[in-house]
Each structure stands twice: as structure tokens, then as C-alpha cells.
Amino acid sequence: MESETSSPEETEALAGRLAATLRAGDVVTVSGELGSGKTTFVRGACRALGVSGAVTSPTYTIGHRYHGDGVDVAHLDLYRFQGVSAAEWGDLEPYFDETIAFVEWPEAGEGVLPAPRAVVRLRHADEGRRLISIHGADTRL
Numbered sequence: 001m002e003s004e005t006s007s008p009e010e011t012e013a014l015a016g017r018l019a020a021t022l023r024a025g026d027v028v029t030v031s032g033e034l035g036s037g038k039t040t041f042v043r044g045a046c047r048a049l050g051v052s053g054a055v056t057s058p059t060y061t062i063g064h065r066y067h068g069d070g071v072d073v074a075h076l077d078l079y080r081f082q083g084v085s086a087a088e089w090g091d092l093e094p095y096f097d098e099t100i101a102f103v104e105w106p107e108a109g110e111g112v113l114p115a116p117r118a119v120v121r122l123r124h125a126d127e128g129r130r131l132i133s134i135h136g137a138d139t140r141l
């Protein structure tokens with residue numbers, strides 16, 4: 001399924017509809033070029049799952065783990081990774097334990113991360129617009 005959004009708010013709302021279909025143990029990869037809206041998407045999903053604090057890019061840490069409404073939500077960013085070693089996986093694994101986990105720049109974790117429940121890809125369209133494809137989830141989002 002591919003959608004076009006015209007604002008960050010619309011991207012957050014789309015992510016919220018995806019989030020409503022997820023449960024603990026699900027992994028969502030969120031790919032797309034710099035500034036395409038990956039963190040905005042994850043923020044919308046976090047809000048829909050009941051996370052109330054700031055949701056910011058974990059670029060300078062491996063990840064964040066938030067308490068949502070009855071479920072924990074993890075937000076990882078593998079931008080600085082080139083592959084994931086066994087030792088690094090040891091640091092990452094707890095983020096996937098009993099969470100709904102969103103992973104920005106997941107390419108480095110291919111073959112190491114748990115299989116995703118949904119695959120999200122964002123692209124720039126015109127200014128302020130983004131094309132967002134979501135595969136693997138409910139197609140009626």
C-alpha cells in the first residue's frame with residue numbers, strides 16, 4: 001500500500017493507524033533518505049500507542065525504550081552501523097524484548113534483526129509531501 005501525505009501531521013496519523021494493528025513482539029522497519037520523515041512516522045506511532053514524552057531521533061544512542069499504554073515501544077536507529085556483530089546484537093536484543101519496535105536505517109541489521117511485521121519506506125515528493133509505502137500490514141490503513 002502506498003499513501004501520499006501533505007504534512008508531518010498526516011504522516012503521524014498514518015503511522016497511528018499502522019500502530020493500532022500492532023502488538024508486543026512486532027518489528028517495523030522504517031527506511032528512507034535523510035529527512036524523509038522516519039522519525040516523524042515513529043513519533044506518530046508512539047503517540048498512538050500512548051507514549052507521552054518527547055520522541056526524538058536516537059541517533060547518538062542505540063535506541064530509546066518508551067512506556068506506552070499497556071505496551072513498551074522501542075525506537076532504534078542503525079544509521080551509524082555497518083552490519084551488526086554478535087556483540088552489538090547483545091546490546092540491541094533487549095529493545096526487542098516484549099516491545100513494539102521501530103527501526104530507522106534497518107539495512108545494517110538485515111539478517112540479524114527479527115523478521116519485520118511491517119516494512120515502511122518513505123520518499124520525498126513535492127515540498128512538504130511524502131510518499132509512504134507500507135508492506136506486510138493491514139492493507140486498509
Ligand SMILES: Nc1ncnc2c1ncn2[C@@H]1O[C@H](COP(=O)(O)OP(=O)(O)OP(=O)(O)O)[C@@H](O)[C@H]1O
Binds near residue numbers: 005010032033128130
Ligand atoms: N509530509 C511530511 N511527512 C513527514 N515529515 C515532513 C512532511 N513534510 C515535511 N516534513 C518535515 O520533514 C522533516 C522530517 O524529519 P524526520 O526527522 O522525521 O526525518 P528522518 O527521516 O527521521 O531523518 P533522519 O534521516 O535524519 O533520521 C521534518 O522537519 C518534518 O517537519
Ligand SMILES: [Mg+2]
Binds near residue numbers: 040057
Ligand atoms: Mg530520524
